[in-house]
Amino acid sequence: MATHVHDHQHAHDQHAHGSELSETQLRVRALETVLTEKGYIDPAALDLIIEAYETKVGPHNGARVIARAWSDPAFKRALLEDASKAVRTMGHESRVGDHLVAVENTPQLHNMVVCTLCSCYPWEVLGLPPVWYKSAPYRSRAVKDPRGVLADFGVKLPKETQIRVWDSTAETRFLVLPMRPGGTEGWSEERLAQLVTRDCMIGTGLPKNAREIA
Amino acid sequence: MDGVHDMGGMDGFGKVVPEPNEPPFHEPWEGRVLAMQRAMSYAGAWQIDMSRFAQERLPPQIYLTASYYQRWALAMEKNVVERGFVAPDELAAGHALREGKSLKRKLTLQTVREAMTRGSFYRQAQAPARFKIGERVRARNIHPPTHTRLPRYVRGHVGVIELVHGCHAFPDAVAIDKGDDPQWLYTVVFDGRELWGADADPSVKVSVDAFEPYLEAP
Numbered sequence: 007m008a009t010h011v012h013d014h015q016h017a018h019d020q021h022a023h024g025s026e027l028s029e030t031q032l033r034v035r036a037l038e039t040v041l042t043e044k045g046y047i048d049p050a051a052l053d054l055i056i057e058a059y060e061t062k063v064g065p066h067n068g069a070r071v072i073a074r075a076w077s078d079p080a081f082k083r084a085l086l087e088d089a090s091k092a093v094r095t096m097g098h099e100s101r102v103g104d105h106l107v108a109v110e111n112t113p114q115l116h117n118m119v120v121c122t123l124c125s126c127y128p129w130e131v132l133g134l135p136p137v138w139y140k141s142a143p144y145r146s147r148a149v150k151d152p153r154g155v156l157a158d159f160g161v162k163l164p165k166e167t168q169i170r171v172w173d174s175t176a177e178t179r180f181l182v183l184p185m186r187p188g189g190t191e192g193w194s195e196e197r198l199a200q201l202v203t204r205d206c207m208i209g210t211g212l213p214k215n216a217r218e219i220a
Numbered sequence: 221m222d223g224v225h226d227m228g229g230m231d232g233f234g235k236v237v238p239e240p241n242e243p244p245f246h247e248p249w250e251g252r253v254l255a256m257q258r259a260m261s262y263a264g265a266w267q268i269d270m271s272r273f274a275q276e277r278l279p280p281q282i283y284l285t286a287s288y289y290q291r292w293a294l295a296m297e298k299n300v301v302e303r304g305f306v307a308p309d310e311l312a313a314g315h316a317l318r319e320g321k322s323l324k325r326k327l328t329l330q331t332v333r334e335a336m337t338r339g340s341f342y343r344q345a346q347a348p349a350r351f352k353i354g355e356r357v358r359a360r361n362i363h364p365p366t367h368t369r370l371p372r373y374v375r376g377h378v379g380v381i382e383l384v385h386g387c388h389a390f391p392d393a394v395a396i397d398k399g400d401d402p403q404w405l406y407t408v409v410f411d412g413r414e415l416w417g418a419d420a421d422p423s424v425k426v427s428v429d430a431f432e433p434y435l436e437a438p
Contacts (some may be wrong), residue, residue: 030290030293031249035249035314037311039314040311040316041256041259041300044305044318046305046320047256047326048329051327052252052255053255060244103338104338104340122371123226123371124272124275125288130338136238136239137242137288138236138237138239140288141233143234144236148228149228149229149373150420153424158237168423169423170409170425172427173426173427176391176429176430176431178407
């Protein structure tokens with residue numbers, strides 16, 4: 007079984023406390039034991055799945071996609087044309103399915119992605135969604151008050167900027183292609199990728215400033 | 221179903237609170253739950269909309285107070301029992317008391333990589349697409365008591381077809397074991413004021429991905 011340090015400091019609202027948590031642990035263990043004994047699952051294979059999500063599948067994959075789109079106009083066109091196909095050429099651990107769509111931010115338009123009904127998220131390029139993405143505050147407000155949600159993230163856009171919210175209600179997954187920050191002319195893809203945050207690929211953040219990285 | 225999971229546009233949940241340097245899992249059991257879910261769906265035990273529907277059927281007070289992976293675990297318990305893979309006495313005992321059913325395949329060390337690839341939801345179209353890009357459509361005012369992916373906040377409202385995604389398995393049918401029932405899938409974009417009234421921010425547009433049976437001529 008994968009090992010972690012139990013973080014007692016950690017307490018966000020949605021987590022159960024003390025005794026409930028241990029009840030959950032016991033129930034999950036019971037479920038895994040039963041499913042294993044009945045021959046449905048192999049715990050060693052589960053370890054590998056967990057390891058992949060902890061170490062290989064994450065927003066660094068999406069950051070490489072964005073950095074390439076910023077540096078290679080042909081790749082950018084291909085990405086906006088058919089993101090599944092374009093991303094598949096990059097050979098990530100969690101290979102992308104058929105339904106990825108990239109949406110481009112411009113000076114006039116800011117894109118933001120949500121799943122109001124559950125937690126749909128482009129795992130292959132961003133890894134597992136953060137707790138806030140799956141939380142009631144984000145799911146309820148993103149479609150009604152996106153500027154208010156952006157303010158929660160410290161992002162303020164000009165009044166004239168059009169905001170487009172993509173509610174992921176089917177199996178289509180959306181990846182935001184943010185605008186390339188100024189002052190990055192001639193940067194390598196590797197260096198550009200360091201500017202790409204997870205949140206700027208969801209649309210709740212902007213890429214880092216060129217001065218923020220060494 | 222018109223459940224608490226359909227949260228778009230609800231007030232009162234407060235601010236979004238991002239967690240700095242958030243780990244993939246906060247507790248080891250969360251990873252076990254995710255991986256079990258992955259393994260059981262790879263094995264063909266159920267499909268994703270059956271998991272979603274199982275979560276939606278949790279009592280509202282449980283849905284709203286359980287953590288994300290607690291909901292997954294509760295939905296998985298529901299699915300293994302309802303679909304006859306495990307009996308309640310086995311869950312209570314924490315051990316298998318009978319032999320397992322046979323499954324299509326099993327997630328093993330050798331098949332993990334394959335299982336990490338997301339499946340395709342494309343299906344063979346049964347008819348040509350009814351709507352075209354640029355066409356105005358109304359989201360139907362429907363309230364199916366079972367699983368649906370048409371959120372309440374767009375029902376009855378008029379939007380514009382922006383993308384046609386091809387023909388996909390239809391979640392409303394899949395979730396209740398009625399097969400794939402393939403349907404055309406569209407991105408439909410709505411003006412913020414159409415959804416939220418004249419006082420809403422005029423710079424906002426919101427889209428949903430809507431299956432053809434959710435839409436009608438305006």
